[in-house]
Amino acid sequence: MTHALDPAALRGLRLFAGLDEPALADVAAGAQTRRVARGSRVFAQGDPADAxxxxxxxxIKIVQTGPDGQQIVVRFIGPGEMFGTVPMFTGGGYPGDAVAMADCVALLWPAPAMTALMLRHPRIGLNALGIVGGRLQEIQNRLREVSTERVERRIAHALLRLVRQAGRRIEGGVEIAFPLSRQDVAEMTGTTLHTVSRILSGWEGQGIIESGRLQVTIRKPSALLAIAEDLPQAEEDGGS
Structure with a gap:
C-alpha cells in the first residue's frame, strides 16, 4: 500500500541529495512506507531484488549466509541510509537477509518506479553511483583487512567504522548507537566469538572500551585507532 509521505522525510537520504522541492515531491509520491518489527526481515537472501x-x-543489519551455513555481517544500516539498492540494478537476488535490529520504519520504491525517477531526475543516478563507489571501497578495505591484518586490527577497524557511521558522543567516550553483540563483531571481522570475547575483554581491562548487553562504548578512541593502525599507544584520558 502506498502512503502519503512528507517530502521533508527524504532530505537526509544521500540518494536524493541536491534535488529541489518539486523533485523531492515526485520521489515522495512514489514511496511506500513499511513498518518492520524487531527480529523480522525486510527481505531475504536470494529474493528477487525488485525494490x-x-x-x-x-x-537493520545485512547478513549473508554461505553454503556451509556460516554467516557474516555485511553492513549495518542506520536512519537515512539506503539498502538493497545495488542488486536492483544487477538483475539478481538480494545477497543477504536484511534483519531489523529494532522496530523500524522503512521506505521502498519498486524497481520500475525508481528507474522512472532516475530518468526524470538524473541527479538520483549520479548519487547512486557515489553510494555504490563508497560501498565498494568499504568492501575492498574489509577484504584487505581479512587477508593481511591480524585479528586485533580487524576488530579495531570494524569498531571505528561503526563509530564513524553511528557514533554518539557521551560523557567519557563515544557510544556506538547500534545494538551490537560480540557475535556481530565476529561475523563482521571473519573470526570466532571466542576470539572477539577475549580481545574485547582485554580492551575493557585496559579501559579502551566498555561493553554491556548489545552495547559498546569507546572510552579511549585514540588507543583504539593506534591498534587499528598498528601505532604505538600513548596515554589518553578516557574522555578525550
Missing part, C-alpha cells in the same frame, strides 16, 4: 529501500527509523 530500492531506505531506512527512516530503527536499525
Amino acid at each position: 530500492c529501500h531506505a531506512l527512516i527509523d530503527g536499525r
Whole structure:
C-alpha cells in the first residue's frame, strides 16, 4: 500500500541529495512506507531484488549466509541510509537477509518506479553511483583487512567504522548507537566469538572500551585507532 509521505522525510537520504522541492515531491509520491518489527526481515537472501529501500527509523543489519551455513555481517544500516539498492540494478537476488535490529520504519520504491525517477531526475543516478563507489571501497578495505591484518586490527577497524557511521558522543567516550553483540563483531571481522570475547575483554581491562548487553562504548578512541593502525599507544584520558 502506498502512503502519503512528507517530502521533508527524504532530505537526509544521500540518494536524493541536491534535488529541489518539486523533485523531492515526485520521489515522495512514489514511496511506500513499511513498518518492520524487531527480529523480522525486510527481505531475504536470494529474493528477487525488485525494490530500492531506505531506512527512516530503527536499525537493520545485512547478513549473508554461505553454503556451509556460516554467516557474516555485511553492513549495518542506520536512519537515512539506503539498502538493497545495488542488486536492483544487477538483475539478481538480494545477497543477504536484511534483519531489523529494532522496530523500524522503512521506505521502498519498486524497481520500475525508481528507474522512472532516475530518468526524470538524473541527479538520483549520479548519487547512486557515489553510494555504490563508497560501498565498494568499504568492501575492498574489509577484504584487505581479512587477508593481511591480524585479528586485533580487524576488530579495531570494524569498531571505528561503526563509530564513524553511528557514533554518539557521551560523557567519557563515544557510544556506538547500534545494538551490537560480540557475535556481530565476529561475523563482521571473519573470526570466532571466542576470539572477539577475549580481545574485547582485554580492551575493557585496559579501559579502551566498555561493553554491556548489545552495547559498546569507546572510552579511549585514540588507543583504539593506534591498534587499528598498528601505532604505538600513548596515554589518553578516557574522555578525550
